[in-house]
Amino acid sequence: MNRTHIIRIIQSCILTAAAVPAFAQIDLSGSWQSINHEDALERGGGPYTVDYAGLPFTENGRARALSYSQSQLSMPERICAFYTQFHMLLGPFGLKIWNETEPLNGRTIAWKIGAWEDKDTTTIWMDGRPHPSKYAPHEKAGFTTGEWDGDTLTTYTTHMPAGYIRRNGSPSSDQATMTLHFFRHGDLLTMVGILEDPVNLSEPYIISRSYQSSTNMGPTAAAPCIVGDEGPKEGEVPHFAPGKNPNVDELTKLYGIPPEAALGGAETMYPDFRKKIKDKFVLPPKCTENCGGPRGGGGAAAGGPGAAPPPPPPPR
Amino acid sequence: MRNWNFNLTRTTLLVGGTAALLLAAVPLQAQRGGGRAAPPNAKASAPIDLTGYWVSVITEDWRYRMVTPTKGDYQSVPMTQESRRIADMWDPAKDEASGNQCKSYGAPALWRVPGRVHITWKDDETLQAEVDTGTQTRLFHFGDWKPAGGEASWQGDSVATWEGRGAGRGGAGGGPGGPGGPPRSGSLKVVTTHLKSGYLRKNGVPYSEDANLTEYYDMAKEKNGDQWMVITVVVTDPKYLTQPFVVSSQFKKQADATGWDPTPCSSRW
Numbered sequence: 001m002n003r004t005h006i007i008r009i010i011q012s013c014i015l016t017a018a019a020v021p022a023f024a025q026i027d028l029s030g031s032w033q034s035i036n037h038e039d040a041l042e043r044g045g046g047p048y049t050v051d052y053a054g055l056p057f058t059e060n061g062r063a064r065a066l067s068y069s070q071s072q073l074s075m076p077e078r079i080c081a082f083y084t085q086f087h088m089l090l091g092p093f094g095l096k097i098w099n100e101t102e103p104l105n106g107r108t109i110a111w112k113i114g115a116w117e118d119k120d121t122t123t124i125w126m127d128g129r130p131h132p133s134k135y136a137p138h139e140k141a142g143f144t145t146g147e148w149d150g151d152t153l154t155t156y157t158t159h160m161p162a163g164y165i166r167r168n169g170s171p172s173s174d175q176a177t178m179t180l181h182f183f184r185h186g187d188l189l190t191m192v193g194i195l196e197d198p199v200n201l202s203e204p205y206i207i208s209r210s211y212q213s214s215t216n217m218g219p220t221a222a223a224p225c226i227v228g229d230e231g232p233k234e235g236e237v238p239h240f241a242p243g244k245n246p247n248v249d250e251l252t253k254l255y256g257i258p259p260e261a262a263l264g265g266a267e268t269m270y271p272d273f274r275k276k277i278k279d280k281f282v283l284p285p286k287c288t289e290n291c292g293g294p295r296g297g298g299g300a301a302a303g304g305p306g307a308a309p310p311p312p313p314p315p316r
Numbered sequence: 317m318r319n320w321n322f323n324l325t326r327t328t329l330l331v332g333g334t335a336a337l338l339l340a341a342v343p344l345q346a347q348r349g350g351g352r353a354a355p356p357n358a359k360a361s362a363p364i365d366l367t368g369y370w371v372s373v374i375t376e377d378w379r380y381r382m383v384t385p386t387k388g389d390y391q392s393v394p395m396t397q398e399s400r401r402i403a404d405m406w407d408p409a410k411d412e413a414s415g416n417q418c419k420s421y422g423a424p425a426l427w428r429v430p431g432r433v434h435i436t437w438k439d440d441e442t443l444q445a446e447v448d449t450g451t452q453t454r455l456f457h458f459g460d461w462k463p464a465g466g467e468a469s470w471q472g473d474s475v476a477t478w479e480g481r482g483a484g485r486g487g488a489g490g491g492p493g494g495p496g497g498p499p500r501s502g503s504l505k506v507v508t509t510h511l512k513s514g515y516l517r518k519n520g521v522p523y524s525e526d527a528n529l530t531e532y533y534d535m536a537k538e539k540n541g542d543q544w545m546v547i548t549v550v551v552t553d554p555k556y557l558t559q560p561f562v563v564s565s566q567f568k569k570q571a572d573a574t575g576w577d578p579t580p581c582s583s584r585w
Contacts, residue, residue: 035562036392037392037393037394037561037562037563038376038377038392038563038564039376039377039392040391040392041391053378053379053382054374054375054376054378054382055375149501150363150480150501150502151480151501151502151503152501152534152536154536179538179539181534181536181546183503183532183534183546183548185479185503185505185532185548188532188548188550188562190532190534190546190548190564192534192536192544192546192564192566194538194544204538204540204542205375206373206375206544206566207375207376208376208546208548208564208565208566209564210548210562210563210564212562251379255379255383255385255386255389256383256386257379257383261378261382261383268374268378268382269373269374269375270371270372270373270374270430271371271372271374271430271431271432271449271575272575273382274382274383274430274585277382277383278585281383281384281585283383283384283386283584284386285386285387286386286387286388287385287386287387287388287389287390290389290391291386291388291389291390291391292389292390292391292392292393293388293390293391293395293400294395294396294397294399294400294558
């Protein structure tokens with residue numbers, strides 16, 4: 001054994017001891033069943049057409065959302081359009097998470113979150129690689145890096161394409177970025193996501209949701225999508241012209257929510273907004289649509305682990 | 317030369333191994349309060365600092381939280397049939413008349429109420445969370461605290477523990493790790509019992525006096541300086557829930573008390 005070997009052994013011992021916190025992490029792998037006890041419509045059949053309450057929209061974001069028609073998804077060009085990675089926070093599905101390791105030392109180089117039928121696989125690079133140039137292509141998977149802060153995995157996603165942050169056409173731009181935090185408490189996993197978009201959002205938009213560890217296999221792949229003809233005329237993009245969206249008063253009619261609240265904006269996220277709408281709110285006598293309950297879509301059948309999402313709202 | 321190498325090998329391995337063990341032992345020593353015999357109290361051993369003013373950010377369940385939900389709107393709550401029967405009889409006037417305006421401000425529902433939270437250390441073993449909307453106060457007791465008994469209450473009896481890799485090493489609460497010390501992480505777990513029956517939602521979705529509550533308080537700091545507190549709440553109730561009811565709520569750290577506005581409970585708004 002020469003001096004070089006000895007010095008390397010010493011360095012190795014010291015680095016191993018010193019590096020323990022840096023590599024410390026908890027195991028996120030496994031199948032996680034979504035617990036859909038909040039935002040039932042969002043995670044089920046989809047939100048009302050003009051429900052932007054709690055969204056920190058800019059004027060641009062609101063205008064684009066109001067012009068959106070769901071029929072756009074029938075266009076051959078868009079029929080196979082996936083959602084962006086932010087859909088993980090809003091869609092109905094659970095998670096399948098696994099790690100990919102470096103063969104020589106077993107170290108995790110990436111965490112993977114399986115695809116859904118309308119979301120691409122997420123790859124969270126843990127090996128310190130940089131994000132690509134801002135001119136690099138924006139793909140449905142985006143580009144995600146992660147690091148551990150104690151027991152919390154924090155990830156950062158860039159290079160997402162333009163897409164939707166609610167399934168009612170609320171838009172996100174290709175400049176949007178997403179931060180996720182994964183908090184594991186035994187069999188419970190809480191995921192917190194923060195979307196920032198300089199084009200459509202005036203403030204970061206935060207969503208949190210929880211999952212239950214499950215022995216049922218979570219989703220791992222997207223089904224192949226085949227472009228078909230669903231009827232829209234070639235060359236036309238279904239939309240609503242400014243001021244012509246027929247659904248702006250839908251939440252008002254059904255739930256008494258003032259239109260200014262339904263149209264969103266940063267102030268609708270904060271408690272003080274309640275003072276502004278208190279005198280305008282009229283409590284309807286009875287719930288008439290998407291009311292849930294043990295026999296409807298909101299009881300156990302629409303709730304937690306193993307449960308199916310609530311039924312979609314009737315066609316409008 | 318061979319002998320020299322042998323001696324160097326033994327000596328250096330001994331030195332290297334000792335250094336490694338010393339480095340590895342640092343957290344253990346910190347956990348023991350730098351060698352002092354007395355274990356650190358809850359405040360000193362806090363792995364995260366939850367104190368300060370926080371404002372709730374309502375981006376989820378908006379129609380159930382920012383306005384009064386319509387009678388019969390129970391979506392996403394895993395209710396039993398009996399629960400529905402009770403909820404269908406919701407009558408805010410009756411609650412007002414019986415002095416039960418705070419039924420939707422009990423611990424299982426409190427973090428869904430839009431408002432501000434002020435968290436402070438009441439003493440070294442008790443964390444206090446005051447909420448302006450409804451003027452409620454929760455007390456999280458660490459250590460070997462035992463409830464005094466008596467009548468059940470809206471906020472119940474809460475036992476708290478620190479969890480996670482940084483728990484017990486001190487720091488955020490002013491202990492050995494202190495501001496500027498080594499990075500810490502962890503979370504607060506709170507288990508609450510002895511609750512007075514109330515509402516999970518303002519429109520009368522009930523929880524019973526048999527309900528139990530487990531909460532996890534986590535924190536995240538963003539690149540732009542924002543600090544978030546995320547509270548995951550698990551409510552179990554053999555009487556009115558078919559499965560644990562799980563929701564998570566987020567709060568943004570404020571620099572000061574701006575917007576703090578204590579208001580009384582309301583059955584209607």
